Amino acid sequence: MIRALLCGLIGITILTSHPSSGFAQFRELTKRIPDGANAIFFVDVNKLQNSPLGKDHNWREKQEEAFEAGIEAIPPQANTFVAAAKLDLETKHPEWQVGLMDLKYDPSLPKVAVRYQGTTDFISERSVAILPGDIYVVKFMENIVGYGTPATRQDVALWITRYYDNSLRGLSEYLAEAQTFADAGSPIIVALDLTHVVSPQIARNRLDSLETLKGRKVDLDQLAKVLASVRGISLGVTVQQSMTGAVKVDFSEDVSILKDFAKPLLLEILGKQGMMIDEIDSWEVTVSNNRVQLTGPLYASGLRRIFSLVDAPPSLQEARQKATKTGDNSEADEQKDLTIAASQIYYKSVVSLLDELRTQKKGRQTMGQISVWFDKYARKIDRLPIANVDADLLSYGRYVSESLRTGQSEVIDAAARSRIRQNEVPEQYDVTTYSAPIGANWAGQYSWNGWEATPDWQRTGSMMSNVRMEEQIKGAKSANDVMRDIDNATADIRRHMTQKYGVEF
Numbered sequence: 001m002i003r004a005l006l007c008g009l010i011g012i013t014i015l016t017s018h019p020s021s022g023f024a025q026f027r028e029l030t031k032r033i034p035d036g037a038n039a040i041f042f043v044d045v046n047k048l049q050n051s052p053l054g055k056d057h058n059w060r061e062k063q064e065e066a067f068e069a070g071i072e073a074i075p076p077q078a079n080t081f082v083a084a085a086k087l088d089l090e091t092k093h094p095e096w097q098v099g100l101m102d103l104k105y106d107p108s109l110p111k112v113a114v115r116y117q118g119t120t121d122f123i124s125e126r127s128v129a130i131l132p133g134d135i136y137v138v139k140f141m142e143n144i145v146g147y148g149t150p151a152t153r154q155d156v157a158l159w160i161t162r163y164y165d166n167s168l169r170g171l172s173e174y175l176a177e178a179q180t181f182a183d184a185g186s187p188i189i190v191a192l193d194l195t196h197v198v199s200p201q202i203a204r205n206r207l208d209s210l211e212t213l214k215g216r217k218v219d220l221d222q223l224a225k226v227l228a229s230v231r232g233i234s235l236g237v238t239v240q241q242s243m244t245g246a247v248k249v250d251f252s253e254d255v256s257i258l259k260d261f262a263k264p265l266l267l268e269i270l271g272k273q274g275m276m277i278d279e280i281d282s283w284e285v286t287v288s289n290n291r292v293q294l295t296g297p298l299y300a301s302g303l304r305r306i307f308s309l310v311d312a313p314p315s316l317q318e319a320r321q322k323a324t325k326t327g328d329n330s331e332a333d334e335q336k337d338l339t340i341a342a343s344q345i346y347y348k349s350v351v352s353l354l355d356e357l358r359t360q361k362k363g364r365q366t367m368g369q370i371s372v373w374f375d376k377y378a379r380k381i382d383r384l385p386i387a388n389v390d391a392d393l394l395s396y397g398r399y400v401s402e403s404l405r406t407g408q409s410e411v412i413d414a415a416a417r418s419r420i421r422q423n424e425v426p427e428q429y430d431v432t433t434y435s436a437p438i439g440a441n442w443a444g445q446y447s448w449n450g451w452e453a454t455p456d457w458q459r460t461g462s463m464m465s466n467v468r469m470e471e472q473i474k475g476a477k478s479a480n481d482v483m484r485d486i487d488n489a490t491a492d493i494r495r496h497m498t499q500k501y502g503v504e505f
Contacts, residue, residue: 026182029082029100032146034159035168037084039094040175042182042189045078051187051239067315075313077104083311084175089197093375096155098148099313106142107316115387116314123153124160131314133382147313149379174232174250181236188237188306200228208461209468212264222257229253235306237298245298247280251290259287266292311379335388340501342388347497347505349384350397351490353377358483370479371411378404392500396493400486407482414475421467428459 026042033040049060063076075081078101085097109129113120118131129137136151138160148156162168171179178191204224207213213220229252237245249266258265263285270280283296357377378401386394497505 026080026082026179028144029080029102030171030179031168032100032140032163033082033084033168033171034096034098034162036086037171037175038089038193039085039087040171040178040191041083042179043074043081044182044187045074045076045081047185047187048074048239049076052241053239053243075101075103075315077316078102079104087192089194093372096148096150097311098146098159099311100144100146101313103143103145103316107139107145109137109139112137112314112316115385117386121153124157124164126160128156131383132386133379135314135383137314137316145316149311178234186236186238189234190236190306191232191234193232194230195232197230198228200224203228208458209465210265210268212261212268216261218257218261226251226253226255226257237303237306243298243303244295245279245283245302246293246295247283248291248293253290255287255290255292258292262287262292263294266294311376311383314383315385336501338388339390340503342385343390343393343497343501344503344505346384346386346389346393346397347494350381350400353380354400354486354490370475371408374404374408374411374479374482378402378408390497390500393493393497396489399489403482403486407479410478410482411475414471414478418468418471421471422464425460425463425467428456428463
């Protein structure tokens with residue numbers, strides 16, 4: 001279970017309950033979410049930017065620059081923002097994902113399509129832009145825009161039609177609870193619905209490999225039953241002069257069995273899934289009724305990690321133009337200057353994303369973690385604006401994203417081999433002999449020899465753990481090889497572009 005149980009950080013506990021202007025906007029956005037979502041991300045962008053901390057650090061302007069570079073996931077020109085996905089909880093990859101934004105302006109989808117060198121369409125009486133990276137953008141109202149992936153025309157048409165037919169069922173019970181917290185005033189809420197994800201038997205099979213439980217006297221069968229009753233995991237953030245975060249895990253069963261080791265168990269599970277925020281290690285834990293909660297201070301690095309869980313939407317604003325040209329420049333010179341400017345932004349954006357990926361990857365070496373981050377950053381690179389970017393640089397960007405996906409596939413293969421090999425580990429037994437009359441032999445004498453076998457769960461778990469470690473090392477090596485090749489390609493393209501245009505990249 002534990003792989004599925006806490007395969008994603010997310011959801012939330014509300015630390016404040018003040019009314020928010022985001023109430024109507026969140027309702028207006030979430031009613032358009034397709035059926036089947038099991039993960040959701042709420043952001044009150046206005047509240048973040050206008051918080052005391054946001055004003056002190058000029059978040060609005062910094063977000064603008066980072067978002068245009070493809071580094072920031074939260075659209076700074078939105079009032080409120082909601083992202084949702086249907087995750088495969090085994091692989092932690094989305095079957096589909098969408099985002100909805102209440103914007104401060106009315107975007108032009110044809111101009112967005114031109115900027116990204118995409119195309120436009122008209123589906124179910126709605127304007128749609130189809131962009132590189134297998135992403136689509138739908139304009140529902142003047143300033144209500146949705147986007148999603150994969151860009152399958154039939155699925156897009158079904159989504160639009162079902163919304164206007166009022167046939168969407170709405171959020172699951174757990175995600176709907178998360179929305180009540182967002183409506184109550186917390187500027188960031190993320191939630192993952194884990195209801196009915198795992199059985200007690202699967203949970204029990206995972207417990208023997210957890211370091212937290214070794215040497216503890218605990219009823220593992222009862223613990224497995226409790227863990228299998230998980231409803232969801234949540235994260236929430238409040239912002240005043242500083243930021244405070246809370247992670248909570250909700251269960252259907254009473255969780256008092258966890259009271260002596262809830263925090264180390266939760267940290268170990270989050271760490272294995274690559275969903276740790278460094279600050280959590282110092283947070284305070286509370287265990288009550290059906291909930292385990294960790295609460296404490298959150299810093300900028302942790303906030304960036306939370307935002308990195310969401311794929312950045314495309315920028316719907318028109319590209320920023322260079323300063324006005326003088327009449328002395330020829331059309332060719334102006335085009336060259338435009339290419340240089342766009343190419344420098346593109347190159348710096350790719351390099352920044354790779355640096356951020358290294359930070360995410362550092363110290364989080366399980367195969368599931370590496371696979372998730374490689375896929376996320378490949379998509380981020382695919383979705384960078386490409387209009388007027390040098391063709392050689394675009395080829396480099398394509399090479400980087402393809403290399404990351406190759407690494408992702410190799411890591412997924414290693415994880416699959418790990419699961420197969422673990423299933424092939426024979427169950428281990430402790431065999432004991434004893435003396436007992438078990439029947440008369442041919443001479444009429446009784447035999448007193450007997451034996452019995454008791455399952456040795458610890459030894460079986462240890463052997464499975466060794467298998468996981470072997471495949472994890474192979475997967476980590478593949479990931480490191482990919483990053484080394486990308487570093488070499490980055491150095492090559494920087495030299496090439498600098499020589500080609502005579503300016504630094």
